Structure formats: structure tokens, C-alpha cells
Amino acid sequence: MKKLFYSLLLLSSATLFAQKNVSAKFAVAGDTVGTVDLFTNSYKNTIEGTRSYKSAAELPQNLKKFSFIADNGLVEYKLKKNQGALDKTTLSDLNNRYGLANGTPVFIDGYEFKNTNLTVFEEMLSKVEVNDSHGLKAISVTTKK
Template sequence: MVLLSCIVFCQKKSDVKFAICNDVVGTVHMFDTGKKFVQSIQVYKQSTNLPQHLKKYEYLADNGLAEVKLKKQYGLSDSMSLQEFNIQNGISQNTPVLIEGYKFENPATHIFSDIIDEITTETLEGRKILVITTKK
């Protein structure tokens, strides 16, 4: 049963494309809906092409990875660390988080709150974890 739950929750969603803006994780969909704020988007189709400062996000690049730069007059959307999300949901702050099947091992990673559609807690390998689904 544990193996089955891992298979269900750990499956990466093939339609999710992640985007990084100022070291915060979002989705391409999020920035597509806010195009008036975007100065430029650089898409890296393969993880081998990522610049050094994006290598730490290599695990998110299965479907490519976008780097977004916002126009100067626009600030960043609200963001929070995964540690903070864990604490808010009564989970140990150092627990990994699943976002669309991608396992975020570093709970210090920040994500834009605009990407969140739903947050649930699940038991995986005997411990509670957060499972986040994104807006489509």
C-alpha cells in the first residue's frame, strides 16, 4: 500500500513547466497569465543547458525550465518558503514537499503563492508530507 501511494503521489505531471524568477519557483502558466509584468523569458529545453545559477533547479527541468525577468516597475508576487508552508500545516519544517509529483528536497526553497491550487497532507513512507497541486 505504501508503494502504491508513492507511485500515485510521486508521479511527475508532464504538463507542468516550472519557471524561476529571482530565485523563486513559479510556473510558466503563472507568468503567461501575467504577461504585462514580464520583461523577458528565457526557456532552457534541457537541463544540460542551464546556466550555473539555475543548476540547483535541475530536478525541475524535465519539461524545460524558464527563467523570467520582470519589468522594473513591477515587484514580485507573494512568495513563501516550503518550510513556512510545512509549519503552517503542522509538519516538520525540514520535510520535503511534493509539487505536481516533483519532490522538493530543500524546504528553504521559495515558491510563488500564485501557483497554488490546492494543498493537502498525505502520508508517504510513514511520514506526513505536503502535496501541492498548481493552477492550470
């Protein structure tokens, strides 16, 4: 009975955190995650080239680690050289800022980022909050303003 209870508890907490934003379209520049909106609105003068992928199956080997966020495709941006440093942070640093353990998964627009060594652009972190579901705390980020 305990196993059933804990299974339901785990499933309900995963469901609470995992409300994916179906309109979210992620982008990558180098190894840093952003959104298409971020690049087209804020970084359009820094873009040298783009490559769009319609599904996770199309991703080249170097982008396979981002397949979990490619539900709506993924855009790879190449930034111009000689650009000033763009503000970036690792998800583990974000966890530290909010008093959570480094390895705690972070949810961005409902997508679970388990690898907290990934780097994201600071500017895409519109709304950041710590959600608590049955004692499990995790950061939830909304990228739309």
C-alpha cells in the same frame, strides 16, 4: 526480512507521492519557482524578458539547482523593476502552516522539492493537501486549477 519489508514500504510511499504531472512546465524568476502558466496568465504585465531552456543539461550554473524540475525544460523570467511585491513563500513556511516539520519535502505536481528553503509564488498553489502514506506525511501541491 525486516529490511526487505521496510524497503518495499519506502518504495511504495515514494511511488505514491511521486506521480509527476508530465505536462507541468516550471519557471523561475530570480530564485523563486513558479509555472509558465502562472507567468503567462497572471504576471504577463510584469515580465521584462524570458529565456527558455529545453533540458536540464542546458541550464546555466545559476539555475543548476533547479535541474530536478527541468524534465520539460525550464523558463527563466526577468521581471520588470518597480513592480509591487509578488506573494511568495518558502516551502518550510508552507510546511509550518500545515503542521509539518520545516525540512519535510514538498511535492509540487509530483516533483519532490527536498530543499525547503526554496521560495515559490503563492498564486501557483492551487490545491494544497497533506498526504499520509504509511505514517509519512508530506504536502502535495497541484498547480492547475
